[in-house]
Amino acid sequence: MTGEVAVLGAGMHPWGKWGRGFVAYGTVAARAALADAGVDWRDVGSVVGADTVRGGYPGYVAGATFAKALGWQGARVASVYAACASGAQAIATARAQLLAGLADVVLVVGADAAPKGFFRPAGGDRPDDPDWLRFRVLGATNPAYFALYARRRMAVHGDTLEDFAQVKVKNAALGALNPHARYRKAVSADEVAASTVVADPLRLLDICATSDGAAALVLSTMDFARRHGVADPVRIRAVSTVTPTYPNTVLDLPDIATDSAAAVPPGERTFRASIAHAAYEEAGIGPDDLSLAEVYDLSTALELQWYEDLGLCGEGEGAKLLRDGTTSLGGRIPVNTSGGLASFGEAVPAQAIAQVCELTWQLRGEAGGRQVAGARVGLTANQGLFGHGSSVIAVR
Amino acid sequence: MVAQWFAGEGESFRLLGTRCARCAAVHFPREDDFCRNPGCGGRELVEVALSRRGRVWSYTDGRYRPPEPYVSDPELPWEPYTLIAVELEAERMVVLGQGAPGVTVADLEVGMEVEVVSGVLHEDADTVWTTWHWRPVGVTA
Numbered sequence: 001m002t003g004e005v006a007v008l009g010a011g012m013h014p015w016g017k018w019g020r021g022f023v024a025y026g027t028v029a030a031r032a033a034l035a036d037a038g039v040d041w042r043d044v045g046s047v048v049g050a051d052t053v054r055g056g057y058p059g060y061v062a063g064a065t066f067a068k069a070l071g072w073q074g075a076r077v078a079s080v081y082a083a084c085a086s087g088a089q090a091i092a093t094a095r096a097q098l099l100a101g102l103a104d105v106v107l108v109v110g111a112d113a114a115p116k117g118f119f120r121p122a123g124g125d126r127p128d129d130p131d132w133l134r135f136r137v138l139g140a141t142n143p144a145y146f147a148l149y150a151r152r153r154m155a156v157h158g159d160t161l162e163d164f165a166q167v168k169v170k171n172a173a174l175g176a177l178n179p180h181a182r183y184r185k186a187v188s189a190d191e192v193a194a195s196t197v198v199a200d201p202l203r204l205l206d207i208c209a210t211s212d213g214a215a216a217l218v219l220s221t222m223d224f225a226r227r228h229g230v231a232d233p234v235r236i237r238a239v240s241t242v243t244p245t246y247p248n249t250v251l252d253l254p255d256i257a258t259d260s261a262a263a264v265p266p267g268e269r270t271f272r273a274s275i276a277h278a279a280y281e282e283a284g285i286g287p288d289d290l291s292l293a294e295v296y297d298l299s300t301a302l303e304l305q306w307y308e309d310l311g312l313c314g315e316g317e318g319a320k321l322l323r324d325g326t327t328s329l330g331g332r333i334p335v336n337t338s339g340g341l342a343s344f345g346e347a348v349p350a351q352a353i354a355q356v357c358e359l360t361w362q363l364r365g366e367a368g369g370r371q372v373a374g375a376r377v378g379l380t381a382n383q384g385l386f387g388h389g390s391s392v393i394a395v396r
Numbered sequence: 397m398v399a400q401w402f403a404g405e406g407e408s409f410r411l412l413g414t415r416c417a418r419c420a421a422v423h424f425p426r427e428d429d430f431c432r433n434p435g436c437g438g439r440e441l442v443e444v445a446l447s448r449r450g451r452v453w454s455y456t457d458g459r460y461r462p463p464e465p466y467v468s469d470p471e472l473p474w475e476p477y478t479l480i481a482v483e484l485e486a487e488r489m490v491v492l493g494q495g496a497p498g499v500t501v502a503d504l505e506v507g508m509e510v511e512v513v514s515g516v517l518h519e520d521a522d523t524v525w526t527t528w529h530w531r532p533v534g535v536t537a
Binding site: 120121125135201202249257258263 | 425435436455458459464467489493527
């Protein structure tokens with residue numbers, strides 16, 4: 001186990017399609033988190049930005065971009081890119097600085113202004129880039145990979161289209177209760193079934209949208225939190241940023257093939273399962289201790305996969321867990337109380353930070369109509385392109 | 397566009413990968429510099445033809461036109477294509493590829509045997525870009 005850090009503040013810019021730049025969104029979220037923490041920006045010792053690579057040149061220097069927008073005050077700065085896990089790596093960087101004594105208070109910011117339609121690689125001919133290759137050679141979009149997992153679950157575990165639709169129904173109902181979510185209305189199973197097929201067997205409402213959005217956290221040492229008058233803050237107890245273990249035998253974005261298991265047998269856990277496992281080990285807790293989880297529901301079917309990868313149930317039992325209400329609000333382990341990506345959409349550098357914002361509000365008892373009664377321990381899980389793991393455990 | 401990923405004509409068409417001379421790990425797309433097995437690090441990688449047949453691990457299709465760099469003619473209506481992930485038994489790996497023209501998701505089942513065939517990814521007045529396709533065994537097109 002490592003030491004804990006305090007979450008003093010959490011903030012977001014509402015998600016949607018707002019037509020502004022990522023800097024504006026991130027600055028709104030940062031100011032909200034600072035206000036929530038009751039910390040003056042000039043007292044922040046370090047700022048860590050999660051990068052967007054579609055924002056042009058400023059996106060590559062996200063930390064300093066936000067520092068400039070908030071007003072230069074001399075803070076230490078870092079910027080990180082890990083695709084969808086960028087936010088978790090930003091939190092990990094901030095935590096390492098706090099635990100090492102390099103700063104007392106760190107601001108973490110992630111923001112994006114996403115393009116419409118499918119995500120795509122940056123321009124130019126780049127046959128040495130696996131992300132470019134999967135589009136050029138196969139036309140394999142992100143939903144195509146989500147659909148491969150979904151079809152595999154149907155064939156191996158007997159999941160049905162109705163099971164997938166019920167994930168959307170659950171998350172949309174929760175998103176309707178979240179003022180930061182992009183989509184704030186209930187969705188019925190019939191509406192999911194009536195939406196057009198994007199990549200068989202998945203329909204438009206099985207797949208998350210792309211969004212603009214931003215999220216920010218103010219993290220501090222436990223000493224600073226006490227001096228600041230916060231005796232019992234939400235605390236981050238673990239941050240997992242693991243990579244896969246060779247051979248990685250699950251076909252993942254953006255790969256054209258898996259590793260071969262011909263020379264080395266596969267390990268005990270798949271990559272996704274190893275992400276949560278590392279967080280559990282670091283926090284010294286297990287799945288039975290969780291009050292809630294925020295998982296990366298790029299597609300409805302993928303949320304069911306996470307139930308198993310987090311150890312909430314056995315392999316192949318994800319749909320059963322959903323059907324019996326275990327992962328709904330009021331169930332034993334509510335999942336995606338924020339409404340998930342189903343309700344937010346993807347704003348890549350912000351989403352892993354947004355997950356921790358939701359844990360923070362839940363653990364403080366400030367989640368309003370979507371509050372999990374008596375929440376004490378929350379976990380986030382996420383996965384970034386090119387082998388980036390992401391999981392955070394927060395406690396109160 | 398991608399050099400030496402496949403070779404041959406007709407019945408002898410094969411995907412090409414590389415195999416580490418030290419540990420026998422197979423790599424596709426080919427790895428020519430270092431073996432990716434963390435316990436090996438061998439530098440002698442030998443070109444190897446992958447198994448011609450495998451079994452469907454999963455499959456899907458693309459009902460919407462993918463963005464660039466996928467090449468398609470925006471003047472023509474979009475024709476969905478299939479994508480098939482295939483488990484190769486000897487190599488113990490899964491390789492993704494487009495289905496052969498005319499193969500739809502209705503023709504596929506997880507576990508079904510498929511074989512690799514040569515195909516055309518895209519062509520214009522000057523160039524034909526060839527690729528590999530997966531096709532259910534017993535189907536000829």
